[in-house]
Amino acid sequence: MNLIKKTKLWVIASLLFIGVVLMAADHLDAPAVMGTTADITDFYAFEGANTDNTVFVANVQSSLAPAGNSATFDENVLVEINIDNNGDLIEDLVIQAISRDDFMYFFGPFAPSSTGLNSTIDENATYMGKVEISTGASAATATENGISYFAGLREDPFFFDFTQFNAVIGGMAPNGFNNPGNDDFDGTNVLSIVVEVPNSLLGGTFSHPAGTGVEVFNTWVEAKRRQ
Amino acid sequence: MKTFNIKYTLLSILLVAGLTSCNNDDDITDLPQELDFTGTFVQEDQMGRPGINTVLSGTSEIKDDFNVTIPSEQVATFQPLFLDRAVALHAAFGAEYETNILGLDAATLTTILAADVLQVAPDAPTTYFDGTNVLTGRTLTDDIIDISLVLVFGGENGDRFNGQDTNGDGTPDLPILVTDGVNNSGETPLNSFPYLEPPHSL
Numbered sequence: 001m002n003l004i005k006k007t008k009l010w011v012i013a014s015l016l017f018i019g020v021v022l023m024a025a026d027h028l029d030a031p032a033v034m035g036t037t038a039d040i041t042d043f044y045a046f047e048g049a050n051t052d053n054t055v056f057v058a059n060v061q062s063s064l065a066p067a068g069n070s071a072t073f074d075e076n077v078l079v080e081i082n083i084d085n086n087g088d089l090i091e092d093l094v095i096q097a098i099s100r101d102d103f104m105y106f107f108g109p110f111a112p113s114s115t116g117l118n119s120t121i122d123e124n125a126t127y128m129g130k131v132e133i134s135t136g137a138s139a140a141t142a143t144e145n146g147i148s149y150f151a152g153l154r155e156d157p158f159f160f161d162f163t164q165f166n167a168v169i170g171g172m173a174p175n176g177f178n179n180p181g182n183d184d185f186d187g188t189n190v191l192s193i194v195v196e197v198p199n200s201l202l203g204g205t206f207s208h209p210a211g212t213g214v215e216v217f218n219t220w221v222e223a224k225r226r227q
Numbered sequence: 228m229k230t231f232n233i234k235y236t237l238l239s240i241l242l243v244a245g246l247t248s249c250n251n252d253d254d255i256t257d258l259p260q261e262l263d264f265t266g267t268f269v270q271e272d273q274m275g276r277p278g279i280n281t282v283l284s285g286t287s288e289i290k291d292d293f294n295v296t297i298p299s300e301q302v303a304t305f306q307p308l309f310l311d312r313a314v315a316l317h318a319a320f321g322a323e324y325e326t327n328i329l330g331l332d333a334a335t336l337t338t339i340l341a342a343d344v345l346q347v348a349p350d351a352p353t354t355y356f357d358g359t360n361v362l363t364g365r366t367l368t369d370d371i372i373d374i375s376l377v378l379v380f381g382g383e384n385g386d387r388f389n390g391q392d393t394n395g396d397g398t399p400d401l402p403i404l405v406t407d408g409v410n411n412s413g414e415t416p417l418n419s420f421p422y423l424e425p426p427h428s429l
Contacts, residue, residue: 026274029281030290038271045345046353046366049419054349057367057423078268089299089342100262107264116297121264137425150421157367157414157423161407165372169282171319174402176388181408187427194421199349210329210339214351214363218344220275220298224268 027062027158027185037061037074038223041190042158045219048196053146055196056081056095058221059156064189071191073099073133073151076226079193080119083109084218085203091115093203096122097151097193104151104193105130109201119224127201148196156190159183270295275344277355277371282379283309283340293343302341309337313379320402325382329361336378367422368411380404 027041037060044057058079064071078098082091095108098121110125129144134152142149161181167173205215272294274280284290289308296304313333317324324333331339346362347353353364356374365371377385388404416422 026272026277026280029274030272030284030294031287032291033272033294036271040272040274042277043274043345044365044367045347046364047349054347054353054364055420055422077271080268084298084344089301089344090297098264105262105264117270117295119268119270120266121268123264136428139421139425141420148420150423153426154421154423155426157416159370159409159411159414160372161409165407168402168404169316169319174320175399176320176390176402176404177407179390179403179406179408181406183409183413186413189426192421192423194423196420202349205349208346208348208362209342210346210362212361214348214360216346216348216363218275218298219347220273220344222270223272224270226266226268 027162033223035062038077038225040079040221040223041156043219043221044157050196052200053196053198054202055194056219056221058097058193059154059158059190060193060223061191064153064156064191071153071189073104073191074225075099078119078121078224078226080222080224081195082220082222083202085205087206087209087218089218094119095195095197096125097195099133099151102133103130104133104149106147106149106195109197109203117224119222146198147201148194150192150194152192153189154192156185156188158185158190160185273343275342276340277365278375279340279343282375283312283337285312285315298342298344301343302338306334306338306341309341310334313337316379320388320404322388324379325387327378328381328383328385329378330383331378367416368414370411372409373406376405376407 033039039062040060041062042059046055048055061071078096081095083093085092093109094112097104097106106129107122107125108127110122127145127147129142129147129149131142131149131151132140134140139150162184164177164181168176205217208214208216280290280293284293293305310333313324326332345365348363351363352360354360355365355369355371380388386405388401390399390403391401393400
């Protein structure tokens with residue numbers, strides 16, 4: 001990023017515009033979770049450097065300016081990556097992550113005993129791991145059973161002119177977006193959970209629902225709070 | 228809160244006995260024994276594809292409801308609302324939705340998008356859209372905003388609203404709706420785990 005110098009301006013701007021907070025990709029997407037520790041900001045899934053693996057990235061807690069480096073994972077919030085292996089939109093496997101003290105603990109992939117809005121952690125999961133939560137430039141990682149783990153503060157990879165987007169959908173920008181636009185997420189951080197999993201542990205695939213013929217699984221992420 | 232958990236301890240022992248591949252200093256057996264992972268966790272937020280709830284849910288109430296609806300029930304409830312939203316977004320610019328670059332009409336597009344899950348191909352290139360592969364994953368540098376805008380506003384060629392000067396007077400006559408004008412040039416993810424860049428610091 002070449003605009004780190006804008007950082008302090010960003011901090012000021014974010015304070016000024018706290019009522020018009022950013023919500024994009026899934027950042028602050030809805031009033032009930034906006035700005036809470038259960039706010040998912042983004043979800044990525046891609047082929048790992050080892051092409052036999054798939055990488056899942058779940059980011060939470062939006063638009064942490066560098067001043068927000070002290071932001072911490074909530075020990076009452078379970079981040080759950082769901083995998084659907086047959087296309088019925090119901091999870092067949094889950095990977096769970098939750099923090100305790102200075103570590104993030106991981107369970108799965110495993111087949112959950114029940115699906116849907118409520119979850120419990122399976123402490124008997126075959127695959128488990130933990131990693132120290134990283135707070136600075138150095139990334140602590142761990143690997144168990146071929147599964148790699150990371151949790152901690154990272155640069156938010158999302159890029160979007162969200163301010164102009166709001167103007168567009170608010171009917172205040174008859175000319176649409178600007179060229180060039182302004183990346184409202186430049187200079188911000190986010191709390192990341194990264195898991196790289198061998199494809200052999202991720203279950204089966206089905207033909208892409210859009211009819212492209214590519215074999216896929218479905219995945220999505222949920223943030224769930226302990227009751 | 229901190230309850231001794233015998234199941235966990237037993238499992239840790241089993242892991243040591245059974246999994247010879249555990250060769251890391253951060254082995255799970257290092258767990259403090261008083262950790263408590265019990266309880267029921269209830270959903271507050273969810274996400275599959277980027278931007279779906281943000282763009283296609285038209286009200287705060289819809290956004291909140293969407294986050295606590297499981298994917299298998301999303302299409303029935305939210306496809307009609309997303310369709311209304313897509314129509315309204317076009318109407319604001321005096322236009323109607325036009326079948327998009329993938330040949331999808333508004334009803335079909337919103338049906339696909341209302342099931343908010345991300346398809347991932349374990350044995351093919353993973354990308355949101357790279358010109359060839361479509362919806363096979365999402366990388367850290369995929370321009371998912373532009374892709375989404377093209378799918379919704381781009382029409383059959385993908386460039387329907389891109390600031391065109393239709394009457395040749397030197398000023399744009401159509402709005403720019405197929406790109407936000409921000410690309411991925413500022414993002415330089417790592418080539419290896421954990422891939423994401425180190426955080427900014429003051």
